[in-house]
Amino acid sequence: MPRTLLRAASAFALTLTALSAPAAHADDVTPVAVTVNARAALATVPETGIGTNHAIWDSNLGTDETADLLKDAGVKLLRYPGGSYSDIYHWADHTAPGGYVAPDTDFDTFMSGVRRTGAQAMVTANYGTGTAEEAAAWVRQANVVKGYGVKLWEIGNENYGNGHYGAAWEADDHADKSPAEYARTVVAYADAMKAVDPTIKIGAVLTTPANWPDAITAEGDDGSWNKVVLSTAGSKIDFVILHWYPGTLDKVGHVPDMIQLTREQIAAYAGPGSERIGIAMTEFNTGSSSNGTNTQPGALAAADSYATLLANGVFTVDWWNVHNGIGAVTEVAGHTDYGDFGLLSSGVCNSDGSVCEPALNTPFAPYYALEMVSRFARPGDQFVRAASGEAKVSAHAARRPNGDLAVMLVNTSADTSYPVEIDYSGYSPASGAPTVLTHTNGATSITTSTGGSATARTLPPLSLTTLVLHPAAPQAGRPGAPGQPVASQVTDTSAKISWPAASPGSRPIVKYEVHRQNGAVSEQLGETSGTSFTPHNLKPGTRYTVNVIARDSAGDLSWASPPLTFTTGTPATSSCSVRLTIQSDWASGYVGAVDITNDGAPVSGWTLNFSWPRTWQSLGSGWSGVWTQDGSDVKVVNEAGNGSLGTGATATIGFVGNYSGPNVLPSVFTFNGTVCTTR
Known part of the structure; x- marks a missing residue:
């Protein structure tokens, strides 16, 4: 994106009660039922999950102070050279004709900051005004000459915004601005870049389901942008790129379908072996300054969205961006919102000098949201299902390799402290007090304490709370988790589910249980002593997500397998x-x-x-x-x-x-x- 984020501001969906109104006391509020189901496993937390964007107009992108702050927040991926600037940027002479390039923002400076942060780099090659040869030369400079080992390379940024569908914000010198031309050029870029370093991963730009111009077929095209791009370039790419600026704070519920529909498009159009193709959300922000871009409501939406996207298998979510600059100044949730889409203050003033941001690199509220998510769900942890009975309270959970369980609770109410009662399925927490991480409205740090219980907690208004629990029983000697299940022979009422055997612990494995996820509740479909099972009582046209669990001769259970999602069909014959x-x-x-x-x-x-x-x-x-x-x-x-x-x-x-x-x-x-x- 350019320095000024061009997004239509949607109405503030999370209505904030006036600060003068009396807050609802927790004693007057019915406790919220929260369910955590450790048998309903979701994606494993990736190493690159917590990411953000750097931009070449930001002279602070390579400073030690910036890198250290990002490291403290748990940022593990940094994207460069900056949204829409990617399609006008020429790395060799560090220029961006038509845009502003700040001092100390060249590629080597960026990589220095990446290394100090302890992150991986994602580089966007110039599609709009560049060439495949220029991109291949960048790969050579990065990985052969400099030895940086940059593995993730995007081809262009939001290239559907080149005017082909009407709106034009993305630079594109190609005479043909169709998805077919983009796809053909992606193939050329991938061939040239992988000829230099075959180990790199190439990403192609897709439209995000239900976000313009998704599903639109322009005149002369053989289908939507995604269909055309995947059909032509699918065999050459390793991941796809989505961007999401939801505009309101109530869209997190769209994420599972958004990602599932993307996977279905990949499977339908990208050809054999398409299951290798990952999904990256390389730009995310709440998308509207009226929602609290850098105040607590935006932070809560960020934490909720990051956790949900990662739990659904996205391998990175990258905040837009580190430093962005002041925008429309408002009051949100009792604090000044500078309309700044950055994680950190740019320390600048508005055009007439009447309002100035805090000192350079002062963290805004979303910074603490990313830090909370990184401390809640660490690389290698496995997300499990969690659900809440109150719309203003959301719940997430992740199980750690040592058997610990972390539960993150988000209270989006501006005026109500919600008591929650947590029920655990497939997990028994130890009786001792949990470790508690908390971030509240206006706080300038995450507090850590030990106290309370694993089953009851009161959530302050506009707060993030994470509980870290220990298991009641020892984990040593339990079976390993079964491998990734697959579905075959899917009909309207049945499907054969198969999986790699689990490794036994100190006792032999006697059976496997197949559990369907029904929200945060598991429904056991059946059990077997083998490594496949065929349920015959499924419903037609229904999406199923299942996990497999191993049970040993002492009754001890393994972790749940990775999730399998499939959809039944309709009758093969009917009247x-x-x-x-x-x-x-x-x-x-x-x-x-x-x-x-x-x-x-x-x-x-x-x-x-x-x-x-x-x-x-x-x-x-x-x-x-x-x-x-x-x-x-x-x-x-x-x-x-x-x-x-x-x-x-x-x-x-x-x-x-x-x-x-x-x-x-x-x-x-x-x-x-x-x-x-x-x-």
Whole structure:
């Protein structure tokens, strides 16, 4: 991104009660039920999980003070040379025609800061005004001449913003600005760069599901940006790049579908071996100064989002950015918000000098959010499911290799101290007091204490709290975790789940248990003494996430395996079949066509039913039938002229579907009460 972050400010979704209003006392509030389920394992915390962006307009990017602050926050990845500047930056002469290059921001200075921070580097090669030869020369300078060992290389930044879809903020000298040209050029860059150092990883830019211009097909294209890029360049890349500026603080619930839909696109279009392709969120920020960009509400959204993205398998989340500069100055949650998208103060004043930021490198609230996440979930820990019964309280948990468990609780209420009662499944905490990490509104550090219990805690308003617990029973001698499960022979009601055997501990393994994640509750699908299991009672068109756990002869359990996610289909044969096609999509709604084929006996009237998978989806309008919606359920009844369908006959109906989050399409349709085959 450029120095001034160009993002539309959305309305502040987290309404903050006026500070003069009396705070709700914890004794007057019903305790919030929090569930932590250690059997429901998610992703393992990656080494590069906590990241941020450096930019060549920031003369402090390479200073020891900056590096030491980032190290203290647990930052493990630094991205360079700075968002949209990447597509005008030429590394060899350290210039960015049309932009400002500050002193002491060259590549060697950046790498010096990376090393002092103890982080890895991610470098964005210039796609917009550069060449594959220039990028390959940069790889040579970095890894052959200098020996920096930079492994992660992006090809361009937000290149869909080059005017191809209307909006143009990204530099692009290519005459052809289509996704096909970008994909062809990514292949050329990857070949040239890997010829210099075959060990590097190449990343390609994708659009983020439900964020413009995702799903839009421009004139002359063979599909959306993601479909075209992955279809052409999929075999040459190692990771994909998403950016997310949600604009409001209530969008964390979109993350699981956002990442799952990205994985499904990779699997559908990138070709054989696509499971190797990782997902990087190389720019993230709340996206609106009205939300508290550098005050506590923004920090809480940051902690919640980082934990959720990493738990869903993203290998890095990179805050935009370290130093950014003053913007619109407001009061948020009782503190001055400088509209600064940085982690650290730039120490500058606004244009008329009436308001100045704190001293250079003073940490803003999101800095402490990153520090909290890095102390809560460390590289090698495994996220496990956690859930809260209160919308203003979110919960995350991570299990450590030594058997400890960390639980992070986020209270987004501006005026209520919430008592929480924590229930643990698959884990028994020791009876001693836990270690407690806390960051509250306006605090300039994270406090550490020991006290209270593992099962009850009161959360101050606008706070982050992490509990670190020890296990009640020794962990030595337990079985190792089973390996990554895979699914095969998936039908509408069954799937064969297979996994590598676990290593036994001090006693033999006697069986494996297969558990389905149902929110933060596990449902055991079955058990076996072997290394595969086929449940036969699954629901059609349903996404399942399962884990496998080993149990030894003494009844001791292993850690849960890595998660497996798969989706069942619909019946292979039925008396009806349905095909849903998208006629057009504008990234917040679409025109859908539904072809209903009667494969059974003739009918003289019909009703089609389906449900929206997500709460942020709704029916806009429909035609060629009488459409109604009740909650998430949609019903279509034939019109007078299309009610009679003979065997093999097809009726086509259409609708406008609206969405404000990742658009998971309906996949299960019933025709006169019968589940149809979805084509």
